[in-house]
Amino acid sequence: MQSIDRRHAHRKADGDRRRGGGDPRDDAAQRGEHGSHPSQRGQGRPVDRRDPPGRGGARVTDLWGRLEETIEELSHVTDIKSAAVVRRDGLVVTHTLPEGVDPKIVAAMTAAIVGTSEMATIQLSQGRFVRAIVESDHGKLLSLGAGEEALLVALVYDDANLGLVLMAMERAAKQVERIMQEAVSA
Incomplete structure (x- = not known):
């Protein structure tokens, strides 16, 4: 089981390098720096009117991980x-x-x-x-x-x-x- 976890972590790291690491706004949100532009820090992630409610980076990342x-x-x-x-x-x-x-x-x-x-x-x-x-x-x-x-x-x-x-x-x-x-x- 431990080798599977290591292999999974290795695959995720390889996948992040191959894809460019995902949405930088999600990375900033995890660090507590909300917004995609320096002037927006602390103001929350910008609302994208094209995204229906409930859609988010975590769900897409999960689906992407399952595909990989x-x-x-x-x-x-x-x-x-x-x-x-x-x-x-x-x-x-x-x-x-x-x-x-x-x-x-x-x-x-x-x-x-x-x-x-x-x-x-x-x-x-x-x-x-x-x-x-x-x-x-x-x-x-x-x-x-x-x-x-x-x-x-x-x-x-x-x-x-x-x-x-x-x-x-x-x-x-x-x-x-x-x-x-x-x-x-x-």
């Missing part, structure tokens, strides 16, 4: 090298891609592959798109939908047990879909 945890767990499944959650419009949500791989390019290309594949299945009257598998000399790129907003992507070894990998991906895709729905309704 889901993708991190998927990355530890045997035969999976790395994974990512991307939006259907090609933007990165979170990833565990190796250094040297541009997550923005992976997200954009994955969204294009899935979008084109979905259109092909419609045009060919083949029913609902399920997944895309791109095979190469050194592995496979698997992509599947994770709700209306997101895609789940995994880079797997060339000799991977696809049955086990796809089972883990489908389970993770359902978790991602639930988390993304909560984020939209929050």
Whole structure:
């Protein structure tokens, strides 16, 4: 249990560095320095009229942490090298891609592959798109939908047990879909 806590703290620190640390107004509020501008200190966090009541940084941070945890767990499944959650419009949500791989390019290309594949299945009257598998000399790129907003992507070894990998991906895709729905309704 202790190693999980250390790993979780390490992941959170890595995630904060990757994301830029979150909303500075939330950090200032924790230190008792309210407001996003020095002249607003002590006046409370500025009211954003676009935010409905009950919405806050802590809830979004919790949802973000759950997304990162889901993708991190998927990355530890045997035969999976790395994974990512991307939006259907090609933007990165979170990833565990190796250094040297541009997550923005992976997200954009994955969204294009899935979008084109979905259109092909419609045009060919083949029913609902399920997944895309791109095979190469050194592995496979698997992509599947994770709700209306997101895609789940995994880079797997060339000799991977696809049955086990796809089972883990489908389970993770359902978790991602639930988390993304909560984020939209929050």
